[in-house]
Structure formats: structure tokens, C-alpha cells
Amino acid sequence: MSVTIKDVAKEAGVAPSTVSRVIADSPRISQVTKKKVKKVMEDMGYHMNYNARVLVRQATQTIGVVMKHSSSHSFDNPFFSEVLSGISKACQENDYSLNLTTGESEEAIFRDVIKMVQGKRVDAIVVLYSKEDDQVVPYLMQQNFPFVMVGKPLMEASNIMYVDNDNVQASNEATDYLIQLGHERIGIVGGEADFEVTKARVEGYKKALALHGYPQNASYIKYRKDGSYDGTIITEELLGLPEPPTALVIMDDFHALSIIAALKEAGVSVPGDMSVISFNNTIVSRLSSPSLTTVDTNAGQLGYYSADTLIEKLQKPGMMNKSLIIPTNIVERESCRERK
Known part of the structure; x- marks a missing residue:
């Protein structure tokens, strides 16, 4: 009983x-x-x-989480699993549950958000991205609904709570790391071009090149499309250039795996012929062959502090909005070598 x-x-x-x-x-x-x-x-x-x-x-004790892509795409990438693990830890400490969007398209994800808000299914929402032409954030602002973003907002940053890395600086340091190894022809492989994190990291990459007086080659800048992590086409385009890059900054460990596989298929060895530095320091970077030199973005902390800050705001509605920058550092492994 x-x-x-x-x-x-x-x-x-x-x-x-x-x-x-x-x-x-x-x-x-x-x-x-x-x-x-x-x-x-x-x-x-x-x-x-x-x-x-x-x-x-009059509270659900539940936090909503809006995925960057469909759940099937997002869970392929261990970065999002680590972010969610951090969110889950903060929620567990504060006796909150999670409700994830499950839509398979941007429109379906937006409908999920409307259901969460209008159906009073959650008390607040964590948005796991920042991008152009987004429907979710303007809707949440219009509804005056509590939320926090993982990523710097592209609009009204002073009025929106967010948790992020300094992605301009992190990418600048990653590019400079390759320059210090003697590389001059450096390419960058980003995520989708309309996401804020991609814009910031491309900016940091360009700043590093400019600081050392290296020319910027638009052909060395490539973007992922439609959430796909297949690096075959991007690799073919880079290797097909009159002067291919000798080093790459790749914005995600998971995407780096695909790029390295495509390079190997083309007879290009890493790090012998091509040095690679990536981002996130997930389990993928440690298990890759060669193991990846990567920028540790502390994904778990990004998730933890996004949820923790949001729950604090729920408990103290009069509290001023907080925005946190999580530090990054380069973890050196086997995928980069000095250019001779």
C-alpha cells in the first residue's frame, strides 16, 4: 500500500x-x-x-528542450548528447523533468514548441542553437515565455539569456595553432552557414589569417548543408583546387570523422599530408584514427549552466537575465603535425 x-x-x-x-x-x-x-x-x-x-x-516542474535539428540527426552527434547530459544533471539536482522536441523538420519542431507553450507542458525552454530566420525564439519572446539559448542570440542579445563559448576567439586560436605549425594554406569546414556558431568561428578563422598577413581564399571556406555530416563532396571540392589546403579547421569532431575518411579514400593521409583540428572534444575525438586535436568546448557545462540558469530564473522571476561564457581550450592529440 x-x-x-x-x-x-x-x-x-x-x-x-x-x-x-x-x-x-x-x-x-x-x-x-x-x-x-x-x-x-x-x-x-x-x-x-x-x-x-x-x-x-501552477507549475509542471518540466523544462522543454528544442533540438537544433530533428532528433534523429541530433542524436547522431555526441556533442548534443553531452549537452543534454549537462541539462539533465541540472534538472535532476533541482527536481525537474525534461521534454524534448521530436519533430523531423523545422516546421514540425516549431509546432512542438507551440504545443509546449500553449499546452502548458513545460515551465521554460532551452533552445540548443542560434540561427537566422528562426521561428522559435521570436515566438517565445512574443509569448513572454522563459527561455535560454545555447549560443549567442543574433538579435536582442542584451535581452536574452544565453550560455555560449567565445567562438570567435576559440576559432582564432585553432587557426593560429595550425599557423604556428607552419601551415599557410588553411581551410575551414563549418556547420550550416545560417547558424551563429558557424558565423563566429569563420570570423575567428579570418581574423587569425589577417593577423599573420595571409590572404583569404573563399574557396577554402566550406559549409555543411541540410544537417548532413557526409564530408565526401566538401573533401572533393577542396582537393580539386589548384592549391589545396594543407590543414583544416573542422567545426565538429563528428564531421571531422567523415572528412578524414574521405581524405583517406582519396589517398591523403592525416596528419602526413593534411593536418586537422576540430571542435568539441567528444568521445569521437579520442576514438578517431588518428585521434583528433580538438577545441574542448565543455559541452556538458554548456548544457548544465543553461538549465541551471533557467531554473534559477524560474525560482527568482525578478532576477536580471544572465549570460555566461564557458571557456575553451585546445586538446593536442595526433591529427596535426608541423608543415615541412
């Missing part, structure tokens, strides 16, 4: 209404009493009725 509020109240020596207020985290109940009652609840194996708590508190 399940344990009830009355059972907990009797064991704790308090009124059932006090137990209810502890569950609702009422400020009228002292921390001493809360601690005592929660200990009894834990010892007795009491599990609160979340549906009842939603009615009392």
Missing part, C-alpha cells in the same frame, strides 16, 4: 497541511521543518503526486 501525506504527517509529528506546504516549498515553513519532513518522506518511501503538485503550484 502506498504511503500517503497523512502517514508522513503522523510519523513527522506535524499536520498534513504542513506536509503539503513542504511539498509546495512554501516560504511559510521553516527550513528545519522542511528538512525534517523530507527526511521522513525519504525514509518512508513517499512519492509525491506530480499531477496534484502541478494544480497546487
Whole structure:
């Protein structure tokens, strides 16, 4: 037989209404009493009725997560798994659940968001991207619905909470790393061109080249399309240039795997003929052959602090919006070598 509020109240020596207020985290109940009652609840194996708590508190204790792409594409890439792991950790610490978008297109993902908001299925939302011509963020702003972005907003950055890396600086450092190895012909393989992270990293790459007085070759800048991680066409285009690059900055470990496979197919060895530095320091970078030199973006922290900041905002509605920059660092492995 399940344990009830009355059972907990009797064991704790308090009124059932006090137990209810502890569950609702009422400020009228002292921390001493809360601690005592929660200990009894834990010892007795009491599990609160979340549906009842939603009615009392007018809150779902659930955070929505809006994926960058369809769930099938997003979960292919371990970067998003690590971000979600960080979000999940923060939610677990604060007794929140997660609700993920499952749409297979931008329009379907947007419809999922409308259902979350209008159906009061979540208390707030984490948006895992920042991009041009996005429907989600303007909608959330119009609805005055709490949200945070993983990525710097392309509009009204001062009015929107976000957690990000300094992607301009990170890409600048990655490009400079290759320059210090003696490379002059350096290409960059980005994500989709309309995402803010891609724009920032291309900017950092260009700044590094300019600082060293190297000419910028538009043919060395390539973008991923339609969420695909297949690097075959991009590799063929780069190798087909009159003067192919000798080094590549690739914006994602997972995409780097495909590029390296395509290079190998073309008879180009890494790092013998082509040096490669990527981003994110996921498990892919450690298991790749050769192992990848990569920029550690601390994906788990990006996820953790996005959710933690959002939950803090829910608990303190009057709090000023926070924006956090998570530091990055280069992890040296086997995919780069000095240019002779």
C-alpha cells in the first residue's frame, strides 16, 4: 500500500497541511521543518503526486528542450548528447523533468514548441542553437515565455539569456595553432552557414589569417548543408583546387570523422599530408584514427549552466537575465603535425 501525506504527517509529528506546504516549498515553513519532513518522506518511501503538485503550484516542474535539428540527426552527434547530459544533471539536482522536441523538420519542431507553450507542458525552454530566420525564439519572446539559448542570440542579445563559448576567439586560436605549425594554406569546414556558431568561428578563422598577413581564399571556406555530416563532396571540392589546403579547421569532431575518411579514400593521409583540428572534444575525438586535436568546448557545462540558469530564473522571476561564457581550450592529440 502506498504511503500517503497523512502517514508522513503522523510519523513527522506535524499536520498534513504542513506536509503539503513542504511539498509546495512554501516560504511559510521553516527550513528545519522542511528538512525534517523530507527526511521522513525519504525514509518512508513517499512519492509525491506530480499531477496534484502541478494544480497546487501552477507549475509542471518540466523544462522543454528544442533540438537544433530533428532528433534523429541530433542524436547522431555526441556533442548534443553531452549537452543534454549537462541539462539533465541540472534538472535532476533541482527536481525537474525534461521534454524534448521530436519533430523531423523545422516546421514540425516549431509546432512542438507551440504545443509546449500553449499546452502548458513545460515551465521554460532551452533552445540548443542560434540561427537566422528562426521561428522559435521570436515566438517565445512574443509569448513572454522563459527561455535560454545555447549560443549567442543574433538579435536582442542584451535581452536574452544565453550560455555560449567565445567562438570567435576559440576559432582564432585553432587557426593560429595550425599557423604556428607552419601551415599557410588553411581551410575551414563549418556547420550550416545560417547558424551563429558557424558565423563566429569563420570570423575567428579570418581574423587569425589577417593577423599573420595571409590572404583569404573563399574557396577554402566550406559549409555543411541540410544537417548532413557526409564530408565526401566538401573533401572533393577542396582537393580539386589548384592549391589545396594543407590543414583544416573542422567545426565538429563528428564531421571531422567523415572528412578524414574521405581524405583517406582519396589517398591523403592525416596528419602526413593534411593536418586537422576540430571542435568539441567528444568521445569521437579520442576514438578517431588518428585521434583528433580538438577545441574542448565543455559541452556538458554548456548544457548544465543553461538549465541551471533557467531554473534559477524560474525560482527568482525578478532576477536580471544572465549570460555566461564557458571557456575553451585546445586538446593536442595526433591529427596535426608541423608543415615541412
